[in-house]
Amino acid sequence: MPTTAVTGHLTATPLSPQERRVLAAVGCGLRDDEIATALALSGESVAEHLAGILEKLGLRDRDAAIVHAFDCGLVVPGHGVRIPAHRPCPQAPAPPTAAGRLRISLLGPLRAWQDGRGLDPGHLRQQAVLAVLALSAGRPFSRRELLDGVWGAEPPAGNVVPVYVYRLRKILSAGGGPxxxxxxxxxxxxxxxxxxxxxxxxxxxxxxxxxxAERAGEPRAVVNLCTRALGLFRGEPLAGLPGPFAEGERLRLTERRIALTQGKLEAQLRLGRNAEATAELFALTAEHPLNEPLAALLIRALHRNGRQAEALTVFERARRRLAEELGVAPGPVLRGAHRTVLRARP
Structure with missing residues (x-):
């Protein structure tokens, strides 16, 4: 029977040597047919092994298996496959934390944990103060900077920053050291x-x-690492937090998320995984209809799948939206993708 998580802690589940080889190959981004060739297995055997791995480790899908292969050390970026000889592959662990150490998540609504136990960081303004400190990478913030970052042009009547810091200290040190x-x-x-x-x-x-990995020309590593990075998001970054600082960081992190998604999809196209990229691109271009690089990627993916008419429709739709909403013509990236399709038409 597969092991399960108990009170936030995950127990180890041994995999057979063959299952570890399959999991490592999945982590390197290989398709089932490529894994079958590399490990001298049948396609049916690869599928059976993968299903068993997902069940034993309690993983949701193939993407979760890719993330797990990195987390447990079966795959090291830039070094291909590495299979430990004498230790079982553990179930996907939480990020390592020392005893009493805190975890704060900002890639979604703000959440805080200590030793796997959730903490209540208080109301939104207090959370916004914590977010500023958590994103400062050790740089100190004065009272004035915190007031400007959290309240902007409408600061509170009194200096509430020391009060919020006092409350946060009590919340975050609960059960911790002195x-x-x-x-x-x-x-x-x-x-x-x-x-x-x-x-x-x-x-x-x-x-x-x-x-x-991009500089090294390793598209499989790019796809796997992007999948892992994008898996950290739980929704809109700093969702609901007030103030100019949170708004600026929300915009910055959202743009980074889109850029990483675009990088992952470009790497998938270089690997020939056109159908996989196309499905995600349709959803992304619907969500970001004015993003020209995403539209160009979708046109390229459709073109490679032999769907030239759909590719031309995507270009025309993007051209019309740009003209109506921004009053501009398509840029060189989008025009280049369009020309590629036109040159290939019979």
Missing amino acids: EPVIEHGPRGYRLASGAVDVDVARFEQLSAAIAE
Whole structure:
């Protein structure tokens, strides 16, 4: 029987050596037919192994298996497949945290945990103060900067920043050590170094690894790392948090999310995974109808699938939306994709 998570902690589930090889190959982005060739298996056997892996590890789908292959060390970016010889592959773990260390998630509504136990960070303005400190990467913020970032042009009548910091210290230190999680010095407030694990920091680390894989010309690693980075999002970043700082970060992180999605889809097209990319591109272009690079990618994907008429329809729809809503003509990227389709028509 597969193991299950208990009170937020995940137990290990041993996989057979062949299952570990299949999982490593999935993590490297290979299709079932490529895995069958590489491991000298039948296609049916690969499918059976993958189904067993998902069941044993309690994983949702193939994308979750890719993320897990990286998390448990079966795949290392830039180094291909690595299969541990004598230890079982554990079930997908939560991000490593030291005893008493906090986790804060900002890639969605703000959430905080300590040792797997959820914490209540208070009302939205108080959460917005915590978000500023969590995103500052150790840089101290003065009272004035916090007031400007959270309240903008309409600051409160009293100086509530020390009150909010006092409340947050009590919330975040519950069950922890004696040292305050939020420090105060001559230059202002900041989170104590190494005391908090923030999902945005993990997102930035994965983004750096993606850039390295792109420079190395490794589209499979790009797809896998992008899948892992995009899996950190739980909705709109900093959803519902007020203030100019949160609004600016929300816009920045949303743009980064779109750019990473575009990078993943471009890598899928380079790997010949056109149908897979096309399905996601239809949804993305509907959500972002004025994004010309996404429309150009969809045109390229449809063209490679032999769907030239649909590709031309996508261009015409994008051209019309750009003219009606922005008063501009298609840019060079979109025009180039259009020309590619026209040149290939009989």
